[in-house]
Amino acid sequence: MEKNNGRRVILFPLPLQGCINPMIQLAKILHSRGFSITVIHTRFNAPKPTSHPLFSFLEIKDGLSETETRTDDNTWLFTLLNRRCETPFRDCLTNLLGSSSDSETERISCLIHDSGWTFFTRSVAKSLKLPRLVLNTYTVSFFLNHFALPKLRREVSLLSQDSEQDDLVQDFPPLRKKDLLRILKEKREYLEPYLNMILETTKSSSGIIIMSCEELEQDSLCKARDAFKVPIFAIGPSYSNFPASSSSLFTQDETCIPWLDKQEDRSVIYVSFGSLISMTGPELTEIACGLRNSGQPFLLVVRVGLVKGTEWIEAIPEELMAKVNEKGKIVKWAPQQEVLKHQAIGGFLTHSGWNSTVESVREGVPMICLPCIWDQFVDARLVSDVWRVGLHLEHRIDRNEIESLIRSLFSGNEGEAIRERMRLLKEKVGRSVKENGSAYRSLESLIDHISSF
Numbered sequence: 001m002e003k004n005n006g007r008r009v010i011l012f013p014l015p016l017q018g019c020i021n022p023m024i025q026l027a028k029i030l031h032s033r034g035f036s037i038t039v040i041h042t043r044f045n046a047p048k049p050t051s052h053p054l055f056s057f058l059e060i061k062d063g064l065s066e067t068e069t070r071t072d073d074n075t076w077l078f079t080l081l082n083r084r085c086e087t088p089f090r091d092c093l094t095n096l097l098g099s100s101s102d103s104e105t106e107r108i109s110c111l112i113h114d115s116g117w118t119f120f121t122r123s124v125a126k127s128l129k130l131p132r133l134v135l136n137t138y139t140v141s142f143f144l145n146h147f148a149l150p151k152l153r154r155e156v157s158l159l160s161q162d163s164e165q166d167d168l169v170q171d172f173p174p175l176r177k178k179d180l181l182r183i184l185k186e187k188r189e190y191l192e193p194y195l196n197m198i199l200e201t202t203k204s205s206s207g208i209i210i211m212s213c214e215e216l217e218q219d220s221l222c223k224a225r226d227a228f229k230v231p232i233f234a235i236g237p238s239y240s241n242f243p244a245s246s247s248s249l250f251t252q253d254e255t256c257i258p259w260l261d262k263q264e265d266r267s268v269i270y271v272s273f274g275s276l277i278s279m280t281g282p283e284l285t286e287i288a289c290g291l292r293n294s295g296q297p298f299l300l301v302v303r304v305g306l307v308k309g310t311e312w313i314e315a316i317p318e319e320l321m322a323k324v325n326e327k328g329k330i331v332k333w334a335p336q337q338e339v340l341k342h343q344a345i346g347g348f349l350t351h352s353g354w355n356s357t358v359e360s361v362r363e364g365v366p367m368i369c370l371p372c373i374w375d376q377f378v379d380a381r382l383v384s385d386v387w388r389v390g391l392h393l394e395h396r397i398d399r400n401e402i403e404s405l406i407r408s409l410f411s412g413n414e415g416e417a418i419r420e421r422m423r424l425l426k427e428k429v430g431r432s433v434k435e436n437g438s439a440y441r442s443l444e445s446l447i448d449h450i451s452s453f
């Protein structure tokens with residue numbers, strides 16, 4: 001830990017678990033390098049200040065109603081947040097800068113906001129003469145190419161040939177045409193103006209911070225440097241010395257760990273679908289059945305709200321539940337990073353959120369990808385087609401397919417080869433965040449960049 005350098009950084013995360021975790025992780029990294037930290041956050045999905053006593057937290061009003069917070073359409077939710085938070089954010093930042101200008105010992109260096117805060121961060125920071133950096137919580141490949149989605153939507157009829165479904169999308173590698181069709185099916189109001197705002201806000205920033213590294217996405221990083229023309233700091237994925245688990249919005253069920261302690265090494269399949277997606281009761285039943293039939297012990301996270309219209313796991317029939325309990329454990333929320341680190345874990349059936357993906361790579365756990373929305377399709381292709389450290393559940397959720405993929409991952413020759421590639425990737429990424437690795441050097445440049453403001 002370096003001593004305080006007399007500079008404060010203001011962080012402004014988007015209020016979703018998958019966006020709060022990397023922002024808090026970044027806060028911990030910057031704090032360890034001597035920066036003081038203030039987190040401005042909305043009332044909706046507010047992080048817990050008591051979990052981070054070394055940071056200051058300032059809540060702003062977001063004006064969201066209960067019904068609005070329960071929407072499935074994230075672009076609409078982000079649009080509402082962007083419309084309603086401008087004045088509270090401006091007031092909060094103006095007050096902060098006002099009080100800091102009276103201080104002789106500390107000054108505010110910059111604002112770092114999630115790339116999803118687009119409507120006002122640029123103008124507010126500019127009017128207050130505050131340098132501004134953007135944190136992107138997606139893969140570089142997705143972030144770079146997703147601006148083409150409205151154009152691809154207009155061309156979608158060209159993609160409907162069955163024989164071409166497996167082809168790569170030229171403008172969006174490593175996505176295949178069938179993935180693109182699924183992304184474009186998602187209900188997303190206001191997509192085009194929202195993406196245009198993200199592009200403008202990012203291009204006019206003083207730099208982009210990305211939780212990825214050259215070892216994972218070299219080509220995309222190269223193209224992104226060309227496209228955005230601002231410094232890009234690929235500071236590496238999921239630092240194990242700065243775990244994000246303390247920023248959990250849900251209560252973690254710690255009983256998983258003693259349960260894992262009783263299982264054989266590399267025998268358990270961990271199953272989790274992150275904080276956003278939902279599925280139907282029959283889909284959850286298919287998953288529970290596939291897990292049970294695979295014969296492997298499993299730890300399944302069923303978040304409250306995962307199955308719409310139910311309290312929790314009542315969609316799983318009683319007679320199946322009795323069998324499920326013989327081999328498995330179901331919890332509402334797990335300490336995921338601790339779980340992935342545990343020696344009992346041998347595989348991860350995941351929705352392929354970027355945080356889950358990099359956490360799995362960090363711990364060298366091979367994956368079975370079941371992407372459901374948005375960037376998850378790109379993450380899944382990186383895992384299964386580019387790095388080849390996992391399998392891909394491509395079709396509908398089906399018990400036989402789940403069973404067969406788990407068997408291949410745990411016992412087949414293919415599983416063996418995947419584990420070996422994952423071991424090598426884990427080592428490569430591990431070296432990247434160590435002294436003189438690419439992510440390490442990028443972090444040093446970021447620190448220098450912020451210190452130069």
Ligand code: UDX
Nearest residue numbers: 018021272274275276301333334336353354355356376
């Ligand atoms: C969302 C998108 O789905 C994702 O694709 C995007 O990259 C970020 O925003 P989310 O769906 O929550 O995120 O998935 P993910 O990115 O994997 O983040 C989930 C976070 O919650 C991870 O840091 C994970 O460790 C944590 N988690 C998840 C737990 O701590 N416990 C759990 O039981 C499940």
